[in-house]
Amino acid sequence: MKIKESELILNPDGSVYHLQLHPENIAETIITVGDPDRVSTVTNFFESIEFSTQKREFHTQTGYYKNKRITVISTGIGTDNIDIVLNELDALANIDLKTRTVKNELSSLDIIRIGTSGSLQENIPVDSFVASKKAVGFDSLLHYYKSEKFQDNEFSSAIHNHLSNERLAKPYVINSDDNLFDLFSNNEKIHAGITATNVGFYAPQGRVLRVKLSDEKFVDKLQSFNYQNQQITNLEMETSGIYGLSKIFGHRALSLNAIIANRATGEFSKKGKELIEELIELTLNKLV
Numbered sequence: 007m008k009i010k011e012s013e014l015i016l017n018p019d020g021s022v023y024h025l026q027l028h029p030e031n032i033a034e035t036i037i038t039v040g041d042p043d044r045v046s047t048v049t050n051f052f053e054s055i056e057f058s059t060q061k062r063e064f065h066t067q068t069g070y071y072k073n074k075r076i077t078v079i080s081t082g083i084g085t086d087n088i089d090i091v092l093n094e095l096d097a098l099a100n101i102d103l104k105t106r107t108v109k110n111e112l113s114s115l116d117i118i119r120i121g122t123s124g125s126l127q128e129n130i131p132v133d134s135f136v137a138s139k140k141a142v143g144f145d146s147l148l149h150y151y152k153s154e155k156f157q158d159n160e161f162s163s164a165i166h167n168h169l170s171n172e173r174l175a176k177p178y179v180i181n182s183d184d185n186l187f188d189l190f191s192n193n194e195k196i197h198a199g200i201t202a203t204n205v206g207f208y209a210p211q212g213r214v215l216r217v218k219l220s221d222e223k224f225v226d227k228l229q230s231f232n233y234q235n236q237q238i239t240n241l242e243m244e245t246s247g248i249y250g251l252s253k254i255f256g257h258r259a260l261s262l263n264a265i266i267a268n269r270a271t272g273e274f275s276k277k278g279k280e281l282i283e284e285l286i287e288l289t290l291n292k293l294v
């Protein structure tokens with residue numbers, strides 16, 4: 007069935023609407039970063055770059071690291087942007103843009119986020135790394151897609167009951183890709199974690215500057231949550247969307263975060279730039 011022009015929007019040059027990419031511009035391994043400037047921090051490690059473009063916050067470069075073709079793309083901040091990035095990447099991989107039909111043979115991308123995040127637990131200190139085994143999405147994005155079979159409903163009910171705030175949407179809980187997770191789990195600098203994703207940086211992460219929170223105990227409750235010996239380790243703004251949409255599209259995803267803040271101790275990293283560069287280099291070397 008042909009997908010209508012209003013649903014799959016293409017630019018006059020045939021590229022996908024927001025990312026401004028053609029199918030041949032992307033590799034099968036995709037690294038996502040939040041910050042558009044972080045794209046070149048990644049590709050500075052590459053031997054060569056074959057393609058670059060930027061539209062809005064979506065900066066893309068494709069090139070080679072140790073003979074592996076990798077695309078690096080910035081998502082900007084938030085799971086609303088993840089909805090755009092994951093849908094358009096999937097369209098590039100799995101829809102014939104000329105006929106506007108889904109391809110008979112579908113392909114799977116490896117999608118690895120390299121981000122920054124705040125730790126919730128004292129034992130996950132500033133300047134360490136977290137690989138997310140699970141994502142807990144407070145952002146509701148996945149509830150708009152048919153996705154029940156991919157969600158961990160028991161975990162989701164446990165955290166929803168623990169927070170006991172009827173105004174909040176029930177979180178969705180999604181696992182990382184097991185193989186990608188295993189690739190990164192035998193590194194002593196990387197903590198295995200459960201990452202909460204929320205829709206903002208301030209109140210949705212329990213930060214107070216000038217006005218009060220609706221639930222002053224929100225972060226305390228995230229910190230004290232324990233379900234079958236599993237705790238929430240860190241908070242950021244994209245992982246749940248990446249995990250959720252990757253699962254329903256059939257892609258493999260892993261989120262890696264450099265811990266730049268510790269919400270339990272109140273510390274903030276003094277070496278954010280070096281830290282993210284270390285995580286980038288570590289990630290690239292695991293992927294090749």
Ligand SMILES: O=P(O)(O)O[C@H]1O[C@H](CO)[C@@H](O)[C@H]1O
Nearest residue numbers: 040041083121122242243244
């Ligand atoms: O460093 P990035 O990848 O942008 O990730 C984190 O930083 C941003 C907030 O400062 C949010 O996008 C959050 O998820």
Ligand SMILES: O=c1cc[nH]c(=O)[nH]1
Nearest residue numbers: 122123124242243267
């Ligand atoms: O605390 C933090 C740090 C980075 N990014 C976030 O979203 N939260």
